[in-house]
Amino acid sequence: MKELMQSARQFAIPTLAAFLLGGAVASALAAEHTIRQKGKVFSAGELAIKKGDTVVFLNDDNITHNVLSITPGNDFNLGAIGPGNSTPVTFTRVAVVDIICAIHPGMKLQVKVAE
Amino acid sequence: MMLADRNRDVATTPGWSSATNCAIALCAAITAMAVIATRSDANVIVGATRTVEIPKQADQSIDQLRAAYRRPKVIPFPKSNPYTPEKAQLGKILYFDTRLSAANVLSCASCHSPAYGWGDGQPRGVGHNMRVLGRRSPTIINAAFGLVFMWDGRAATLEQQALGPIQADVEMNLPLNALLARLKALPEYGPLFKAAFAEAEITAPQIANAIATYERTVVSARAPFDAWIEGDEKAISDTAKRGFVTFNTKGNCANCHSGWNFTDDSFHDIGLPSEDIGRGKFLPSVVKMQYAFKTPGLREIARRGPYMHDGSVSTLEAVVEHYDRGGIERPSRSELMKPLRLSTQEKSDLLAFLNTLTSTLVPTTVPVLPR
Numbered sequence: 135m136k137e138l139m140q141s142a143r144q145f146a147i148p149t150l151a152a153f154l155l156g157g158a159v160a161s162a163l164a165a166e167h168t169i170r171q172k173g174k175v176f177s178a179g180e181l182a183i184k185k186g187d188t189v190v191f192l193n194d195d196n197i198t199h200n201v202l203s204i205t206p207g208n209d210f211n212l213g214a215i216g217p218g219n220s221t222p223v224t225f226t227r228v229a230v231v232d233i234i235c236a237i238h239p240g241m242k243l244q245v246k247v248a249e
Numbered sequence: 250m251m252l253a254d255r256n257r258d259v260a261t262t263p264g265w266s267s268a269t270n271c272a273i274a275l276c277a278a279i280t281a282m283a284v285i286a287t288r289s290d291a292n293v294i295v296g297a298t299r300t301v302e303i304p305k306q307a308d309q310s311i312d313q314l315r316a317a318y319r320r321p322k323v324i325p326f327p328k329s330n331p332y333t334p335e336k337a338q339l340g341k342i343l344y345f346d347t348r349l350s351a352a353n354v355l356s357c358a359s360c361h362s363p364a365y366g367w368g369d370g371q372p373r374g375v376g377h378n379m380r381v382l383g384r385r386s387p388t389i390i391n392a393a394f395g396l397v398f399m400w401d402g403r404a405a406t407l408e409q410q411a412l413g414p415i416q417a418d419v420e421m422n423l424p425l426n427a428l429l430a431r432l433k434a435l436p437e438y439g440p441l442f443k444a445a446f447a448e449a450e451i452t453a454p455q456i457a458n459a460i461a462t463y464e465r466t467v468v469s470a471r472a473p474f475d476a477w478i479e480g481d482e483k484a485i486s487d488t489a490k491r492g493f494v495t496f497n498t499k500g501n502c503a504n505c506h507s508g509w510n511f512t513d514d515s516f517h518d519i520g521l522p523s524e525d526i527g528r529g530k531f532l533p534s535v536v537k538m539q540y541a542f543k544t545p546g547l548r549e550i551a552r553r554g555p556y557m558h559d560g561s562v563s564t565l566e567a568v569v570e571h572y573d574r575g576g577i578e579r580p581s582r583s584e585l586m587k588p589l590r591l592s593t594q595e596k597s598d599l600l601a602f603l604n605t606l607t608s609t610l611v612p613t614t615v616p617v618l619p620r
Contacts, residue, residue, distance in 0.1 A: 172306075174513060188296075194303045197504055198584045200537050208292045214537050216584065218303050222296035229292060236535045237583075238515040240396045 164188060166222075169243060171195045171235070176243040184248055185228055192220040200236040205229065211236070314497050318478050318509050324393045324465055330408060330458045332465070336445040340463025342616045343456060348431055350421035351377060357414070357460065360386035363613035366552035367467060372560025377422040383525060385560040390548055393465035396514040400542045400558045401527045407461040412453060425453045432456075437619030469510075469548035470608035477605070485605045492602025495595050500572070501585050502599075511547035511606065517583040518542075520576015523559055529581070539581035551607040565603055569596050 164186040170177035172194045181189065191201045193215050201212040201221070208231045212221050225231065225247040235241035326332040343349060344357040355376070360369045367388040369375070374382040384400050392398070392407055404410035414420040415428060423431075432438045432451050442451045445459055476484035485493075497503045507513050516528040518540040529539035542558040556562045562571060573596065575588045591599070 174515075192301060192303075194301075196306055198537075200535060202532070202535060203293065210293045210295050211534060212295065212298070213535075214584070215298060218301055219298050220301045221298040224294040224296070225292070226294060227292040231293075235515075236532055236538055237517065237541075238513060239402065240514055 164224075166190060168192055168220075171199050171201075171241065174235075174238050174241060176233075176235075176241050179242060180244050180246065182246045182248065183225060185226060186224065187247070188222045188224045189245060190220050190222045191215070193217050199238065199241070201233060202236040203231055203233050205231045205233075309497075311494070314493075315478050317507070318474070320471070320475055320478070320509050321394070324468060326393070326462070326465060327406070330461060332462055333445065335441075336459050336462045337466055338463075338616075339441045339445045340459035340461070342441065342618060343460050344463050345616055346618050348435075348618075349415050349423060349428060351423045351427070355421050357411075358615075360414075360420075361389045363467075366390065366549045368553055370554075372555050374420075376420040377418065380419055382419060384558050385555070387545060388549070388553055389464050389467055390469050391467075391510045391546055393468065394510050397543065401530060402516060402543055403531060407464055408454075408457040411457045411460040411464070428456070429453065435619050441619065470611055472548070472606050472608040474602075474605040486601060488598050488601040489605045490602075491595075492598035492600070495591070495599050496602055499595065500589060500591065500599060502572070504585050505544045505583075506547050512544045515544055516541040517544060517585070518579070518581040519557075519571075520578070520582045520586050521557055521559065521561060521571075522577055523561075525559065527558065536580050537583070540579070541581065541583075547603065547606050549607050551604050552610075565600055566596075569599050 165184065166188045167181060167183055168177075168190045169181065170192050174195065174197075183189065191212060193199050194217070196217055198214050198216050200214050203210045208225075208227075208229050210223060212223075214237075215221060225245060227247065228249055229247045231245045231247065233243040233245060324332075347353050347356045347359070349356055350359075360374050361367050362369055364370075367390045369386045371386065373384060374386040376382050387400060395407065398404035398407060398410040399413070404413060412425065415423055416425060429451060432442075438451065442448070442455060442459075446455050448455070473484045474489075477490075495502075496506075505513050505515065505517055516538060518527075518537065519542075521540070523540060526539050528541040528543075529535070532538040550565065554564060556565070556568050557571075562568050569591070572586075573589045573591045575586045576582060
């Protein structure tokens with residue numbers, strides 16, 4: 135029994151370490167993209183990213199914005215975010231995600247998430 | 250590495266047996282896997298919002314402000330429905346034809362009349378069987394420049410909007426198949442459709458395209474404000490010029506009533522007492538969309554009362570007072586709505602400025618209708 139436990143411990147610790155290290159490497163490889171909102175315009179109309187990348191929505195405008203995904207299955211609503219705030223959104227699946235500002239629907243962004 | 254070290258600390262915790270340590274390590278691994286699995290189940294992971302230092306935007310000079318209000322030189326028509334004179338003429342005829350309603354008494358122009366700044370002058374629209382509707386009839390002035398249509402933005406295009414009120418049972422109450430049968434039974438309509446579309450059959454999309462094309466030609470005429478923007482310093486009074494500055498600064502007006510047409514085509518709760526949740530019906534989970542309505546443009550504003558989406562405010566003076574007070578405080582109310590503490594002089598200045606946005610009235614000729 136003692137040997138079994140010892141063996142399990144020897145297996146579990148390296149496994150956990152490898153698992154978490156793998157996650158850290160994947161995280162380190164993921165890119166971060168910033169989308170600004172100054173002048174009621176997203177700083178890009180289209181954004182091509184890879185699965186696992188993060189898009190940071192930075193409100194550098196002088197009014198409140200409400201970033202909202204309108205793509206079913208990739209829904210998110212950042213809520214009303216005032217000037218001088220940023221929120222990261224990580225996309226974990228391959229998808230094409232249409233994003234607007236709920237307040238200012240003329241602000242449109244399409245995020246294309248690839249493998 | 251830090252996590253791996255944390256595991257070693259667990260493994261060497263004094264007084265714990267190897268079996269316990271092993272179990273903890275396994276549990277930790279399983280838990281970590283479970284957390285990651287949960288995360289990977291979500292297609293999108295939203296992180297915490299944090300404050301970021303952003304550079305303060307420089308104040309604009311009066312000349313920079315004026316440049317932002319210059320009239321466009323051309324009317325934009327979509328590629329999917331380009332302008333032709335024949336289509337616009339057909340659209341105008343359809344727009345003024347009361348036979349587009351079930352009772353043969355309402356046309357588009359009944360609620361969007363050139364006599365009332367392309368609205369109807371009523372607090373709320375009046376539809377089929379004289380039923381009073383829930384909202385004020387919006388103007389169609391400068392609809393060509395709109396991004397989204399109706400007070401709650403439920404129509405994505407002017408073409409889509411054009412067919413909505415015709416079919417709505419509370420408005421014109423005429424199903425499209427009945428409308429098509431009526432138009433086909435009027436011999437003089439056939440050649441007009443043929444000239445506009447060169448197709449054998451009259452169709453609903455043709456009706457929508459024709460009406461939308463005509464509506465896009467309804468553009469506000471040059472007003473004194475335009476002359477001032479283009480350099481004529483005597484075109485508006487000094488009071489109005491001060492009002493323009495207040496409009497763009499202390500009044501907070503230009504944050505929403507922006508650009509030459511004085512609208513951002515966006516949705517805001519301006520704190521009016523109302524049961525109508527407006528845009529909130531389509532975006533129920535978005536707090537800021539409850540009681541939110543589309544910003545109306547301000548062109549020809551002196552001729553377009555009563556005001557607001559429900560016609561609840563009779564005069565421009567009362568509109569300015571509402572904004573000065575800030576409206577009802579509730580979670581959905583726009584952050585821009587707050588007591589402004591405008592002086593009597595500033596309010597007068599604002600009103601003088603708003604009155605410079607109205608042009609000299611140009612009569613609209615009503616078309617002879619096909620029989």
